[in-house]
Amino acid sequence: MTHAQMLLEGGTVLVDNDRFAALSLLISDGRIKALIPDGEGPGDAERIDVSNRLIMPGLVNGHTHSHGALGRGGVPDDLPLEAFLSGGAWLNGTRHLDDLHLSAQLSAVELVRKGCTACFDLFVELPGPTMGGIHAVANAYHDVGIRAVVAPMIADRTLYQALPGLIEAFDPPLRDAVAALSLPAWQTIMETCTEAFGHWPVPKDRVRPGIGPTIPLHCSDAFLQACAALSQRDGIPLQTHLAETRLQQVMAAQRYGTSLTEHLDALGVLHPQFSGAHGVWLSKPEAELLARHDACICHNPLSNLRLGSGIAPVRMLADAGVNLGVGTDASNTSDGQNMFEAMRLAATLSRAQTSDPAAWISTRSALKMATEGSARILGLDRVGKIAAGWAADLLFLDAGYCHYTPLRNPLDQMVLAENGAALREVMIAGRYVLANDTILTLDEGALAARARDVAARLDGANAATRLMNEAAALVVQSFCRGNCDGYATRLG
Ligand SMILES: [Zn+2]
Known part of the structure; x- marks a missing residue:
């Protein structure tokens, strides 16, 4: 019956x-x-x-990357973000559509096993998104039965084009190799996303599209504006990595002459469906700008520690009126997507920033951030509370x-x-x-067996790229240190 x-x-x-x-x-x-x-x-x-x-209520992960599940263990212990982006690029190379699907299933299974019932996935497909790739990831979440925002993580500048002065920091022949890297034109990327979203393969009540211009510096201004226009026109969430590292703010000052958030505001990119991931190096005026636009920040405390990015000023952001959620970041940068850990750190790390208990993030606040707050980032209706x-x-x-x-x-x-x-x-x-x-929704043993086989195949296929990436990461590392006078950890 x-x-x-x-x-x-x-x-x-x-x-x-x-x-x-x-x-x-x-x-x-x-x-x-x-x-x-x-x-x-x-x-x-x-x-x-x-x-x-x-x-x-199920925990809601406001920021992750499903491609990281197949890249697990591939991020060396001693790399900050920018060196990881150059040194770990090979991890995402030569992937077939089946590999994108597999990685998203792996990621989704890990999330469910750790109490997450919905996630915001900025997944990458190289050299640029395809309709097949976007749909493969959407289908993976549908298969597992978890809610998700599937947002292609997109850029029209490589890391080397994004950071002013970086290419000049290289000596030949590596300089020629990194200078030769390129990404598709933003118009092509937007056409692909629009088409993929218009032919969505699964019911949108659980798995829906989003858009993920990866890092503002990595996207031309026209591209960022096109992403914001699509987001506002179709009512889909937009997420970018915002002020994740101190270097991003230093480079923004050089490229734009303003902070990252002021630049996005000038472009008209900030709106209620905008969320910035990390926000470690946001200033108070930036927080006030975000609040004025009813925008959101996703706090990823463990990833920020793992990559040495710092500790986000969550109390300052909350006091300014910014909507806050909690996320894990990817399986290879966090290094397990455990929303219970992320929620717990959201509460406890705030106590390392001030001795004033009134300014700490309370257990209730951390819980709300990791449920209703993240659900707001995903644009979900009445998700994140038992009522x-x-x-x-x-x-x-x-x-x-x-x-x-x-x-x-x-x-x-x-x-x-x-x-x-x-x-x-x-x-x-x-x-x-x-x-x-x-x-209950798939065969985990078979999934794990496939993951091991695919990882072995990808590691072989990407071996030459890995050597080039690792050589480049050494230069990027020294460029970052030279531009940031050391990795000062933000405490307040
Ligand atoms: Zn991320």
Whole structure:
């Protein structure tokens, strides 16, 4: 017998991202229809016993890159962002459409296993996006059953063209090699994206398009404006890496004569569907500009630490009125896409920036950033909270796990202790995707076997490029240090 409604009984539910209560959840059409006292509810609903579970909304990852899943382990321990972009470019080379699909499936499975039910994916396809590639990634998320914004990560300048003075820092013959690199014209890229979005292969209620001009310096002004026009015309989210490193601001001053955010404002790129990833080196005037345009920043604390980018000024951004979400960044820069860790760091890192507890990011604020805040970045309707009418995207934590024994303050214990180890089931749009330590939507063993084979093939095919990239990264590294007088870590 199939039931139109499902009644989850006996659990302890995080209501409105604010308090836990013993309630049953009535689920219908992928949404939470009602929160009702245990023992009540319609007699014809399928009843599921969820006692011994803490039920919270699914975490929403505001910034990741699915291509990073097949690049896992490929980012050396000692590379900051720009050196990684040059030294690790080979990781994304010679990929077929099947490889893009595989990498997105791998990434999605990792996200679900760590409590994420929706993500913003800036995926890259080289040398430029194709309709087949964009659709392959969209299909991968559809297969796994996770929500996603699929945003081609695009640029019309290479790293070497983007940073003023970088090519001149090279000696021949490497200078000739990096100078010869090029990307497609932005008009071609925009045509491809527009066509791919217009023929979207899966229902848009769960997997939808977005646009991802990768880093402002890597995109010509006309290109950035075309991305913003598409975003506003079609109502799709736009995301770029904004002030991720100090070097990006130094180079912006040279190229534009202004900060990055002021430049984007002058181009008309800032709007409510705009989000900047990282925002480590944003100033207060920039934060105020973002807030004035109702724009968003996605905080990626672990990636910022891993790549030595710094600690984002989250309190300053919040006080200025910027919408904030939380993300992980890619599997190879973070190095596991664990939204519980990212949420926990959002709360705890703020305590390293000031001794004033009033300025810390509270557990409730971190939770809201990692759920409703990120959902706002993805442009999702009523996602990220357990309330009537909101999406049935739910995590079920084992209330008997050590993190919750004894249980005094479940919200604080969840934000400050949870790392996914107590996660037992994941539901997305009213459907179980993880249960009994098994992803229910695909064969994980077969996926892993394919991933190992494909990674071996790609490593062989990209071996020569890797040598060139690694030689270039040494020059990029010294260029960055020369232009940034060392890697000063931002603390406030
Ligand atoms: Zn990123």
